[in-house]
Amino acid sequence: MRFIKITLIILLSSCHVFGQSEDEKQIKAIYNAALTKGKAYDWLNYLSNQIGGRLSGSVQAQQAVEYTKSQLDSLGIDRVWLQPVMVPKWVRGTPEFAYFETAPGITSDVPICALGGSVATPLNGIKASIIEVNGIEQLVKLGKEKIDGKIVFYNKPMDPTLISTFQSYSGCVDQRYAGAAEAAKFGAVGVIVRSMNLRLDDLPHTGSMSYGDTAESERIPAAAISTNGAELLSTTLKLSPNTKFYFKQNCKLFEDVESFNVIGEIRGSHYPNEIMLVGGHLDSWDLGDGSHDDGAGCVQSMDVLRLLKESGYRPQRTIRVVLFMNEENGLRGGNKYAEVAKNKNENHVFALESDAGGFTPRGFSFDCSESNFEKVQSWKRLFEPYLVHMFVRGGSGADIGPLKNDGMVLAGLRPDSQRYFDHHHAENDTFEHVNKRELELGAASMTSLIYLFDKYGIIKPPKIKG
Amino acid sequence: MRFIKITLIILLSSCHVFGQSEDEKQIKAIYNAALTKGKAYDWLNYLSNQIGGRLSGSVQAQQAVEYTKSQLDSLGIDRVWLQPVMVPKWVRGTPEFAYFETAPGITSDVPICALGGSVATPLNGIKASIIEVNGIEQLVKLGKEKIDGKIVFYNKPMDPTLISTFQSYSGCVDQRYAGAAEAAKFGAVGVIVRSMNLRLDDLPHTGSMSYGDTAESERIPAAAISTNGAELLSTTLKLSPNTKFYFKQNCKLFEDVESFNVIGEIRGSHYPNEIMLVGGHLDSWDLGDGSHDDGAGCVQSMDVLRLLKESGYRPQRTIRVVLFMNEENGLRGGNKYAEVAKNKNENHVFALESDAGGFTPRGFSFDCSESNFEKVQSWKRLFEPYLVHMFVRGGSGADIGPLKNDGMVLAGLRPDSQRYFDHHHAENDTFEHVNKRELELGAASMTSLIYLFDKYGIIKPPKIKG
Numbered sequence: 001m002r003f004i005k006i007t008l009i010i011l012l013s014s015c016h017v018f019g020q021s022e023d024e025k026q027i028k029a030i031y032n033a034a035l036t037k038g039k040a041y042d043w044l045n046y047l048s049n050q051i052g053g054r055l056s057g058s059v060q061a062q063q064a065v066e067y068t069k070s071q072l073d074s075l076g077i078d079r080v081w082l083q084p085v086m087v088p089k090w091v092r093g094t095p096e097f098a099y100f101e102t103a104p105g106i107t108s109d110v111p112i113c114a115l116g117g118s119v120a121t122p123l124n125g126i127k128a129s130i131i132e133v134n135g136i137e138q139l140v141k142l143g144k145e146k147i148d149g150k151i152v153f154y155n156k157p158m159d160p161t162l163i164s165t166f167q168s169y170s171g172c173v174d175q176r177y178a179g180a181a182e183a184a185k186f187g188a189v190g191v192i193v194r195s196m197n198l199r200l201d202d203l204p205h206t207g208s209m210s211y212g213d214t215a216e217s218e219r220i221p222a223a224a225i226s227t228n229g230a231e232l233l234s235t236t237l238k239l240s241p242n243t244k245f246y247f248k249q250n251c252k253l254f255e256d257v258e259s260f261n262v263i264g265e266i267r268g269s270h271y272p273n274e275i276m277l278v279g280g281h282l283d284s285w286d287l288g289d290g291s292h293d294d295g296a297g298c299v300q301s302m303d304v305l306r307l308l309k310e311s312g313y314r315p316q317r318t319i320r321v322v323l324f325m326n327e328e329n330g331l332r333g334g335n336k337y338a339e340v341a342k343n344k345n346e347n348h349v350f351a352l353e354s355d356a357g358g359f360t361p362r363g364f365s366f367d368c369s370e371s372n373f374e375k376v377q378s379w380k381r382l383f384e385p386y387l388v389h390m391f392v393r394g395g396s397g398a399d400i401g402p403l404k405n406d407g408m409v410l411a412g413l414r415p416d417s418q419r420y421f422d423h424h425h426a427e428n429d430t431f432e433h434v435n436k437r438e439l440e441l442g443a444a445s446m447t448s449l450i451y452l453f454d455k456y457g458i459i460k461p462p463k464i465k466g
Numbered sequence: 467m468r469f470i471k472i473t474l475i476i477l478l479s480s481c482h483v484f485g486q487s488e489d490e491k492q493i494k495a496i497y498n499a500a501l502t503k504g505k506a507y508d509w510l511n512y513l514s515n516q517i518g519g520r521l522s523g524s525v526q527a528q529q530a531v532e533y534t535k536s537q538l539d540s541l542g543i544d545r546v547w548l549q550p551v552m553v554p555k556w557v558r559g560t561p562e563f564a565y566f567e568t569a570p571g572i573t574s575d576v577p578i579c580a581l582g583g584s585v586a587t588p589l590n591g592i593k594a595s596i597i598e599v600n601g602i603e604q605l606v607k608l609g610k611e612k613i614d615g616k617i618v619f620y621n622k623p624m625d626p627t628l629i630s631t632f633q634s635y636s637g638c639v640d641q642r643y644a645g646a647a648e649a650a651k652f653g654a655v656g657v658i659v660r661s662m663n664l665r666l667d668d669l670p671h672t673g674s675m676s677y678g679d680t681a682e683s684e685r686i687p688a689a690a691i692s693t694n695g696a697e698l699l700s701t702t703l704k705l706s707p708n709t710k711f712y713f714k715q716n717c718k719l720f721e722d723v724e725s726f727n728v729i730g731e732i733r734g735s736h737y738p739n740e741i742m743l744v745g746g747h748l749d750s751w752d753l754g755d756g757s758h759d760d761g762a763g764c765v766q767s768m769d770v771l772r773l774l775k776e777s778g779y780r781p782q783r784t785i786r787v788v789l790f791m792n793e794e795n796g797l798r799g800g801n802k803y804a805e806v807a808k809n810k811n812e813n814h815v816f817a818l819e820s821d822a823g824g825f826t827p828r829g830f831s832f833d834c835s836e837s838n839f840e841k842v843q844s845w846k847r848l849f850e851p852y853l854v855h856m857f858v859r860g861g862s863g864a865d866i867g868p869l870k871n872d873g874m875v876l877a878g879l880r881p882d883s884q885r886y887f888d889h890h891h892a893e894n895d896t897f898e899h900v901n902k903r904e905l906e907l908g909a910a911s912m913t914s915l916i917y918l919f920d921k922y923g924i925i926k927p928p929k930i931k932g
Binding site: 436 | 497498501502626627629631664665826828851852853855856882884885888901902903904907
C-alpha cells in the first residue's frame, strides 16, 4: 500500500506540475504579446488625443462609440454591436469663476469647477458668507441657525494614512455626492467642496453629485475647489471669519439623449452560452481627456480579445468585451446591459472591470463565493512573476455591479493607487500620465485571469431545492 | 500531557501574536508618520529645484553636500560629519550636436548627448560612415574590416518582455559602458549608443562609460542617441546604407577634486558598536535634476532617522545615514567609506541602499546568508498591509557593495521599476515626476526594515576555527 500511495502522490504531483507549467507558458505568452504587440496604448492615444473628454451625450462620446466599434470590427472577432441606451446630457458651459473677499474689494481668485449634475448659479453668480464644515456630520450638528443663507464649504480631506487611496476617497466622497442636498435642507445657498485629491495643487476635480429628492426649486449650485484653494480658504476663514465667497457657473442639464454600449465577442468553442465579460466605461469627465478614467480600462478590455488570439489561445467560453456608456453620471449603460442580459436570459459566469486607472497592476478584487475565492487564490503564484500579488475580496466595478448574482464571479483590476486621485476627474487626467508598459501589464493581467477562468470554469453554487 | 501541551501551544502562540502585534503597531506608526509628517518630499524639492543636477566635482554637488549636512545638523541627532573623498570632475561643455546625411546636403538632426567620461570630438566634430550593430558581440563578429574608420551605432534595445526593467538594463548596458573601448580595437572613430530607455521618445540618456586600458591617444568619443533617433537612424540605414553620421561634443575630464560623503548617526542605546547603515548617492547626472536618481534615495535615507524618532522608537544599534558622493561616474564615495570603515575596524551589521527611484515600493532585495534571508521572510507579512510583497535575493546597491562581508546583511529598496528608465540619466529626471506618497511609502518601508533589524539583530555566521 505504502509504495502505491507514494507512487500515486508522485504521479499526481507531476500532473500538477505539468498542468501548472502549461499555464505558466500560456501566461508568459500573454504578457509577452502585451509588451511587444499590445494595441492598448495606440488606441488610448487616439481616444485621448484625437477625441478627448467624452462626457455622456457629447459629440466626443459619440465619436468614441464609433471609433471603438470600428476598431473592434477590424479585429475579425465573431460579433460586434451597439446597444442603445438613453443617457443624461449635462453640459458645463463657460468656465466657472470664484473668489473670496476678506474685506470689501480685497479678493483672491480660487480655482473651481462645477460638480457634474449641479445647477447653475444665477446669471451674475452668488455671493454670500461662507462656513467651513468637516463633512456632512458636522453640517448636521451646526444646523439651520448657522447654515441658513450661507455657502457651505466642505473641507474634509482624504485620509493620507490609508494605503489604498480608494479607501480614502470612500471616506469623504459623500460630501461631494450628497453635500448639496444636505446643505439645502438647512437653507444653504451653495456648496463648495474640497477636491477629492490627496495632493496639494491648483486643479479642481469634478465628479457626480445628486440632489436626491430635493425639489427642483430648492436645488443649490455645487462646485469643487482645488486642494490649494481649500487650504487657502480654510486659513483665511480662521483669520477672517466674515469672509464672503463668490462663484458663478452656468452648467445645464438637458433632456436625455440616445447613446450606446459598445460590445464585441468571441464565441466560446465548447460553452458558447457561458459568457465571460471584460470591460470599462467609455464615457469620461470633460475636464481632461479621460485617459486613466477610464480610457485605460476600455483599451485594456479591447486588447484582452486580441491578446488571447496573439498568445494562441482559443477560448472555450464566450469572451465579451463591453465598453459601458455613462458610468460617471448615471450608470445607465451598466443598468441597461444587465437589464437586456436578464431579458435574454443570458448566462454570465464571470465579469471583470478595469476602472481604477492605467497604473502598474497590483492585483484583483473578487466579489464571489468562498469556494471561488479559494480557487482564485490557488492561481496567485502564477501571477507572482509579474509582481501581481494582491488577491482580495471586495467590490469589482460599478458597471458590472448590476449583473451580480450568487452564481457568478465579479472581479476588478487593482492597479497601484498612489497617483490615481492626482488625476481623477481633473484636467490633468491626460494621455502623457499613462505609462505604456503599466497599461500593457494591466491588459496582460486581465487576459491571464480571463484565460484561467475560461480554462477551469467557475464553481457553481449548489442548487437549493425549492 | 495532552492538556499541558495544548496550553503551552496556546501560550506560545499568544506570545507570538503579542510580539507581532507590537511590531504591527510600530510599523503602522512609522507609515503614519511618513505619510503625514514626512520631510523627504520637501528636502527633495530643495535638492532638485534649488540646486539641480549634482555631477561629481560640480558647484551643485558641493551645494548638495552643504545643504544635506545642514539639514542633518538640524535634526538634533548624535553626530553629523563630512568624509572627504577625491572625485573625478567631468564636464559636458556646450550642448552636443548630431545629424545624419543620406546624400550630400540631405541631413536630419538627431538628439544626442555625450556619455559620461567620454572624450570630446575634434573641434569641428567627426563625420564618417556609420554601421549599426546589435551589441558588442555582433561588433566582434564584424571585425576590423567592417568597422575600421567608421562610427559604430550600438542599437541593441532593452528587452521589453522582462518585468524588471533593471534586468532589461543589465542585458544591454555593456554597449554603453564598454562599447567605445571595444569599437576602438577595430579602428572605429566614434560610437553612438541607443539610449537605455524602454520608451520611444526624443531624450538622449547619458551614463557612465569606461575606456578600460585603451591608451589615451586611442580613445574615441561616445554619445547616446534618443530611442526615436535610434529607430530613425536604423530605418534610414536599411534604406541608405551609405548614410554618414556627424557629431560634435566638447566634454572634458579635469583633475580630481575634493568632495565629501555626508554622514549622520544616532548612537545605539544597547549596541552602539553595531552599525546599521542606510543611504543613497548625492551626486547625479547633469541633464535633469537627479530627483529619482538618486535624490529620492538620499532624502528617504535622511528621513529614516526622523521617522524612527517620530514613531517613538529608540534604536538599540547605531543607525547611520550615508549620502555617498560619486556613484554615477567612479564609486569613489562608496569605496572611500568602506576603506575608512575597515581602517577603523567598524562593525557594520546591516546596510540598506535606495537607488532605484522614488516610485511605489514593491519590496527589498537581500544579499546575505540563507539564515538571515529566512529571518527576513518571516517579516514579510508585516509589510503586506503596505503592499510591499517582494522579498528576493539579489544585489543591494552600488555604494554599499564595497562594505560587503559574510557576516552582514546588505539590502536594496525595490520600487516599481516600470517608469524608471523613462527618466534615468535624462533631462526629464525631474521633481515633478516624483509622487509625494510614493516617495514617503518608500521611506516608511526602509524605516520599518531598519526597525526590525535593529530590534531583532542579524544572525551572525558561525565562527570557524582557524
